[in-house]
Amino acid sequence: MLRRDLLERTFAGEVTPRVPVTFTRHWPGDDQRAADLARATVDFQRAYDWDCIQVFPASTFCVVDYGGQDEWQGSSTGDRTMVKVPIKRSLDWTELRTLDPTRGELGKISEAVRMVVNALRDDGVPVLVTLYSPLAQAARLSGSSVVMRHLRTQPERLRTGLNVLTESLLRFIDLLKQIEIAGIVYVVEHADFEVMAEAEYVAFALPYDRKVLDSLPTRWWLNVLNLRGSVPMFTLASTYPVRALCWDDTEEHPGLGEARSLSRGSLMGGLSQHLLHFGTPSMVRDAARKAIQSVGRQRLILSCGQAIAPTTPLSNLRAVREVADTAGGG
Numbered sequence: 379m380l381r382r383d384l385l386e387r388t389f390a391g392e393v394t395p396r397v398p399v400t401f402t403r404h405w406p407g408d409d410q411r412a413a414d415l416a417r418a419t420v421d422f423q424r425a426y427d428w429d430c431i432q433v434f435p436a437s438t439f440c441v442v443d444y445g446g447q448d449e450w451q452g453s454s455t456g457d458r459t460m461v462k463v464p465i466k467r468s469l470d471w472t473e474l475r476t477l478d479p480t481r482g483e484l485g486k487i488s489e490a491v492r493m494v495v496n497a498l499r500d501d502g503v504p505v506l507v508t509l510y511s512p513l514a515q516a517a518r519l520s521g522s523s524v525v526m527r528h529l530r531t532q533p534e535r536l537r538t539g540l541n542v543l544t545e546s547l548l549r550f551i552d553l554l555k556q557i558e559i560a561g562i563v564y565v566v567e568h569a570d571f572e573v574m575a576e577a578e579y580v581a582f583a584l585p586y587d588r589k590v591l592d593s594l595p596t597r598w599w600l601n602v603l604n605l606r607g608s609v610p611m612f613t614l615a616s617t618y619p620v621r622a623l624c625w626d627d628t629e630e631h632p633g634l635g636e637a638r639s640l641s642r643g644s645l646m647g648g649l650s651q652h653l654l655h656f657g658t659p660s661m662v663r664d665a666a667r668k669a670i671q672s673v674g675r676q677r678l679i680l681s682c683g684q685a686i687a688p689t690t691p692l693s694n695l696r697a698v699r700e701v702a703d704t705a706g707g708g
Contacts, residue, residue: 381429381502382560385600389621389644391676398429399680399702400646401695402508402563403688404456409436412486416493423503426699430504430600432563433491434685435483440510440547441518443482444474456688465520468532471539479550488553495558504560504600509550512543512586514567526574529582536582544586548593561600563624564591569615570607576614584614591619602646606684616641626650626683635672646679648672649698655687659697666701 379395387394403422408414415435423431436458438448447462465471477484487507495505510518516539517525528536551562566587569579594601605615605625612632615623623641627634628650637645648669653662666680680702686695 381504382599384429385504385679388677388679393675396704397670397675397678397680397702399698400428400430400432401426401682401686401698402432402434403686403690404434404436406450406453406456406458406688409439409458412489412493415487415490416497419490419494420497423498423501426695428503429679430506430560431494431498432506432508433487433494434508435487435490437510437514437565438518439483439487440515440543440550443477443484444519446519454687454689455685457685460518460521463518463520463524465516465524465539468528468535470520471516471528471532471535474539474542476542476549477546479546479553484546484550484553488550488557491554491559492557499558505558506561506563506600506602507554507559508563508565508604509547509590510565511567511583511590512540512547513583514565515543515547516540517567529574529578533582540582540586544589547590551590551593555595559598561598561602561621562594563602563604564618564620565604565606566615567606569605569611571609571611573607576611579611579614587618604683612637612640616643622646622679624681624683628653628683630683633672634669634678638673638677644677644679645673646681647683648678648680649682651682651684651686654682654690654694654698657694659691659693662694662697663701666698670701 384394384398388398405418408418419433438458442448445464446460448458448460450458491507601620602622602624603618603620610625622644624646627647649665
């Protein structure tokens with residue numbers, strides 16, 4: 379079965395001959411050059427034959443061109459850390475200027491995406507691009523505590539900055555429209571009751587999220603919302619116009635079984651980063667089968683709610699692939 383047919387049948391709620399599966403990870407070092415990021419992504423896809431593949435840059439890629447500086451400091455996730463932030467005062471939000479998506483880090487990532495699409499076109503692999511919401515970008519530009527302070531004390535100045543971040547993101551999306559991708563993975567980090575009230579999120583993030591998602595072309599048929607946080611606003615996230623929701627269902631509420639009744643879309647998850655990293659292949663197989671059974675083999679893309687660690691045992695990835703290839707993981 380072709381990958382798109384498998385995924386479309388999954389979205390339709392059908393019981394499919396096998397369960398679609400995909401994972402993503404950071405590429406420390408290789409994420410600094412377009413050709414190396416593209417090659418790492420393509421090699422990962424060809425090694426495991428995932429049903430879709432994300433081009434997954436460092437989470438800082440959207441913001442370093444505003445004057446920030448990042449580096450990899452040995453994080454176990456493989457992600458980079460902002461070591462210099464350009465936003466220190468609330469007035470700094472008013473000085474941001476819209477980025478040219480063909481230059482700098484954005485230009486580099488778009489070139490990597492183009493390389494991945496060209497390399498995998500004959501294989502029929504849906505290619506997704508990871509993008510971070512304007513508020514998630516704002517937190518990287520200033521630090522999490524600073525952006526929350528400005529949100530509550532200087533809201534109009536922050537909104538000025540969010541408007542610029544949104545416009546830059548929309549320009550980057552316009553550039554991606556020239557490449558044959560299947561969609562995006564849109565990362566939302568503040569729809570979390572431990573971070574803010576839902577009313578705050580609706581006021582300071584939802585309008586920008588909707589502006590971004592409403593700009594996506596209809597031919598992008600595989601858009602995913604990656605909802606991060608300790609107590610995610612799952613009900614709100616379920617209203618977003620995407621084909622699938624991805625969150626850490628193994629650690630946070632709701633679990634897969636309950637989420638099936640809360641969301642009309644498909645679910646992406648079932649396995650934890652910790653288990654994949656520290657468990658045995660037998661433990662991983664058992665967890666994958668349990669996840670599949672919890673949703674009755676319907677509307678599930680077997681995955682992880684976050685990027686897997688670069689040091690995840692390859693045997694564990696093969697174990698998931700084996701389970702997904704059986705009829706419903708039986």
